[in-house]
Amino acid sequence: MxxxxxxxxxxxxxxxxxxxxxxxxxxxxxxxxxxxxxxxxxxxxxxxxxxxxxxxxxxxxxxxxxxxxxxxxxxxxxxxxxxxxxxxxxxxxxxAEREELIAELLETRSQLADTERAAGIAAERQRIAHEIHDTLAQGLSSIQMLLYVAEQELKKTGIGDDEAETILKRIDQARTTAADNLGEARAMIAALQPAALSRTSLEGALHRVANGIVGTEVTIAVEGDEHQLPMRTEASLLRIAQGAMGNVAKHAAADRCHVTLTYGDDEVRLDVVDDGCGFDPAAVGERPRGLGHIGLDAMRQRAAEQHGTLTVESAPGQGTAVSIAIPVAEDTQAPERRATALTQVEDPGEHPEETVR
Structure with missing residues (x-):
């Protein structure tokens, strides 16, 4: 009625x-x-x-x-x-409120399970990429170098051209096969890297994420001496930036968002600042875990995995600032950098005097 x-x-x-x-x-x-x-x-x-x-x-x-x-x-x-x-x-x-919270909890648990599953898959893909680089790719590069050295030493022996032709032909076939397989290994490593990072730099990846934000003007700025970071650090920064910009698009109702990537001597910082509606971080933190702040928890966890910190500053009506600081030790950069840069390594047969990274 x-x-x-x-x-x-x-x-x-x-x-x-x-x-x-x-x-x-x-x-x-x-x-x-x-x-x-x-x-x-x-x-x-x-x-x-x-x-x-x-x-x-x-x-x-x-x-x-x-x-x-x-x-x-x-x-x-x-x-x-x-x-x-x-x-x-x-x-x-x-x-009714309890029923709504239960529904939100179930949805959040499902999202958390999907996030953990995706994180596990990404970590395993990254581990496999490292294994391929450190074993198969390096081995094939060494084979190419050894074959080149063998070719040069064979030419120095003074053996006749007719006698050396067959041997040199076999060496060339072996080098070609090793080069082809090295190319396949590089392609596998590139495919196993985070999608955005496999095609561009971290700055470029941030621009790609920003281009996907609708309704908010997002600007990207880079400060400091830009250099290659460990692959895990780059992937973590990219995922955190995705989460922060996603929160701006979904919840902030902001007109502008400014993302700053700062390279320091011993750390890298990422700041995401918007002029949106803001919120009370203390009130959000008091909610039951997983209800209403799963995005912040995920970003904190990613930062903690890299021994970094995440700080959130906000107030209702005053916008939000999310700041992430991750330390970068000099001795941890080189091994990771090799995996990211492997697709750029030239054929050692063309420049045998260079050391494969």
Missing amino acids: SGGKSQIWLLALTLLWVLLIPMQPTAIYLVFPLYFLYLQVLDDIRGVIAVIGATAVSVFSQWTNLTAGAILGPTVAALVSIGIDYAFKTLWKVS
Whole structure:
């Protein structure tokens, strides 16, 4: 039944009750179910006003025989009815909020499981890329160098061209086969790297992420002496930047977002600042874990895995600033850098004097 029809029906019942009171004094007791109908149909201040009005009618209908019981009875019944209605509505609201939290928790658990699964897959792909680089690719590069050295030493022996032709042909075939397989190894390593980083630098990858943000103007700036970072550090910074810019697009309602990548001597910093609606980080942090701040938790975890820190500064109506600082030790850069730069290594057969990175 629609709201208007319910109110008309309730008004008709009230008029019928008022007409019955002079005819049958016991009809006054029908006011009790009317209280609950008022509070149910008129679920705002109008319901309380209707209860007060019905109580007044009940009291004044007994004016000729007015007693303390005639006043207290309807009055107490009205107060009890309002109290019961308030208690039930509060329980209903709490139940609805709990149901919403449970639904959010289930959704968050599903998202967390997908995130952990994706993180596990990415970590395994990265591990395999390192293994291929450190074993297969390096071995094939060494074979090419050894074959080149063997070719040069064979030419120095003074053996006749006719006799050396067959040997040199076999050496050339072996070098070609090793080069082809090295190319396949490089392609596998490139395919196993994070998608954006495998095609461009970290700055370029950030631009690719920014280009996918709709509704907010995103600018990218790089400060300091830009240099190659360990692959794990670059991947972590990229994923954190994706999460931060994703939060800006989904929640901040911002017009502008500025992303700054700063290269320092012993650390790299990433700052994501927006002019959006902001929020209270303390209030978000007090929520049950996984409810409402899974994105921040994931970014903190990624930063912690690289021994870094993540700081969030925000206030309602004042925008948000997310800052990540990750230390970069000099002795940890070289091995990782080889894996990222492997696709750029030239054929050692062309420049045998160079050491393969």
